[in-house]
Amino acid sequence: MNPEDNGRLLTEALTRIADRADPVHDPAGLAERALRRAGGRRRVRTAAALTAVAAATAPLLLLGGGETVRPAPPAATAAPDTAAADERRLVNACMHHGPPTGGMGGPHLLPKKGRPSDFRVLVSTEAGAETVAAVGSPGGFVLCAVQNELSTEPPYFLPWPGDISRGLSSFPGKLRVDSTAFLTRVGENGRGTSYDGLHHLVTGRFKPDVARIEVVWNRDRRADAVLRDGHFLARIGSRYAKTDDIDVMVRPQDRIRSITAFDAAGKVLQTWKAPGKGLRDFDSNTCRRPGAPALCSG
């Protein structure tokens, strides 16, 4: 069989697959939603307003070479109405203006898990022009990286791990890890390398006497978490490893080694240490698999 026959065989197969697609029944609505998300009317302000609603503790980054990076101090506090409206826009962007979704390969839309109005910003932090956030509901939360109301991730729903029957703050100890994840950085379309850009983040909960949380990654990278209303979030920049074979997907080797909670006087309240080489990916969806990690309980 010659190459032209290859082409015909593949074209026919791909066309059959495409024929199973449902057509777009409301193109005007599709365009309107795209325009809305493109910020045709309003944009999320990632500077003053969101900084004002973020935690009082600004993240402190200590890079491997001893370089210290401090983000700019928070701008003047925005008016409450403006801050609330900006938070609502962030939630809507995170949730893609709809219900959350299941993981790839599983059920897609999960309307029973709530609408955007059921979610609120738990904690967020700035990363350049992006906002990395955890938005939550009583049942679970969604992680996202957002810029100009565009979110890089589908709103994957992550149920709260552990026992929450007595409330989200009923976990044992001073802090609790809820998830670690890689999120795609927003980047720019058409720039291939930008799609390698990632955030590696950890989110969790803490008790009222905790004043500071430090996260330590492999290669001795450290970051102070942003704290807000019992929820914390810490992140570092990450990316896929480059290889000569573009088809080799070398996942980032960023791993969280430990998380330490301090009180206001600087005393260590608790240090959580990750098992083995460290924690790379974790969320409650892994708790359904055999050999669920210890983070699934408690």
Added chain:
Amino acid sequence: MNQEARESFTAFVAARSGSLIRTAYVLTGDQHAAEELLQNALAKTAARWRSVRDSPEAYVRKAMYHDQVSRWRRRGREYATGSPPEGVHHDADVDLRVSLERALFALPPRKRAVIVLRYFEDLPEAEIASIMGCSVGTVRSQAHKALARLRELAPDLAVHLEMS
């Protein structure tokens, strides 16, 4: 975005959404995932409408391919999203088609993207290279490797998928 731009964008979506949802479905194998992929790509296109309105369809496709490849890579594993119709097949040609569709869904992300761009979109190699951010030589290499991989995934197709 002014009113004229909004109208031109809306007209573009009305004219091309039928074709674009098919491409999104070939990439994802799932209707909801396809709709979300297309929605995201259109939002990115709308945000840059002034600079891309001369060739918006290429921009939308580029955004969809990059978005989907990025998601595949980030999840760190392959999964067959969508499946060919199930059933007991006694027709050899039907069995062959089912095998090929399964094999296509199982391809790694970049190989699958090259196959879709080349054989479904029927794009020239230079344009494929531009979309994927690589050289024409890499596109040819990836297409060659994709065919080899399809032969591995579906041995009964080996005699039908000769190496070019």
